[in-house]
Amino acid sequence: MPGYGAPQNNGYGNYGNTGQGNGYGASQPYGYPSPAQPAITVGDGLSWAWSRITDNPVVLLVGFGLWTVLTGIGVEASYTVNGVEHSYGLGIPGGNIISLAAILIGPIALAHVGILTSSGRKASFRDVFTFPNFLQAFLAILLSRLAILIGTIFLIIPGIILGYLFSFVAYAAVERNLGVTAAMRYSMRLLSDNVGLLLPFALIGFLLYVAGAITVIGWIITGPLVALMTTYAYVRVQGRDVARYPSQG
Template identity: 75%
Template sequence: MSTGTPGYGPPQNNGYPGAGQPYGYGAPQPNAAQPYGYTPPAQPGVSVGDGMSWAWSRIADNAVVLLVGFGLWTILGRLGAEASFTLNGVEYHYGLGIPGGGIISFIATLISPVVLAHVALLTSSGRKADFKDFFTFPNFGQTLLALILSSLAIGLGAIFLIIPGIILYYLFTFVQYAAVEHNLEATAAMRYSMRLLSDNVGVLVPFALVGFLLHLAGAVTVIGWIVTGPLVALMTTYAYVRVQGRDVARYPSQG
């Protein structure tokens, strides 16, 4: 497992700084003048249609790696899933029944957002992800802490009043992307995500609604999740990159 800090800068031929920039895409490092590398709100032309079209094009460009890699983490996150229902007075239970499946699912659900954000950011920069990238966890400790703190805040908001939980879920959508790309500490990544999403509500709420519907559609079967998982992740990455005033790579991926 790798926990290094890769650069996500696209190749020179797309007009961006080269790979290896410590904060990705050549974004400025955090300082008093520009906290956490924050840039102006969304540029015109950011749309769900364009985001979905771009996401499909990236999946088609590297289908085997992306579908298998995302699918692997999807399956690991659901090994412990069990359910029951009653039909004609008879109770039925189903689940994979794998020993330790619940523990595996818990760990996979906890850490998968780190690696999937890394893969999606690589893809958005114009580089073709490899299978090893699905076992790379940049800025792992702080990203994981940011995800845990965000989940606790969302959970508390949902317990006391449903609406605050939904609002916090929306505001923390970009937490893992900010932590992975900019190598931020946990609370800084949370603030970065909240600022981006609160400043671009009109642009980003439609992405959130479409993402929710796609996840709902994928929930019917694991196979559905294998397709909708990478699609939603890449659409979210598209939105994250675009609202910072940059564009995603639109040419064939480079290895």
């Protein structure tokens, strides 16, 4: 991608380098040539995401689930039915701080896990708490979330648009070792240049999150499913394919 340079290695090795230099080493096993890549579709993304979950279910379901719990620890809400007020929340001391921290640093670890998975490597629980390019990724996510919050508070629609455009910020910072503004610009460029391909992923991802919220326990499945679909979209829209064979440790 011109203007950003080749991504850095990040210490993960090339693991069967295909010459694409993505730093996580997406490749075909045993040196066979890459097959023709399928079209970028939500169906293919869902199928791939589910195949990766079944390939490494304990780490992906439990690992993503832990971050989901951490982001929700500080959530408290109330509603009134027939004049009776009901409230829910864990009421854990410092829960809001824990949730805020998880919202800002969780995407770094989950992007790392997603990119490892897309390259054909089997993620471990250690990867679930690994934060490559931490400072730059953290600041990029912080600025992105602030922009989304401001846009949502004032006009709502700008917040939704920015939420879409910043969907790849963590992935860009982690995989390509980019700085704060470069990661934000890279995400915006990928998503704005490929609206027709990527908007359906955003819509389906939103619906899956809603489904998970309604059933609560459904988040165990929808959380990692949406994250891996996002990984799929990020990798595929750059012209690379995701690993479609059993993961290698």
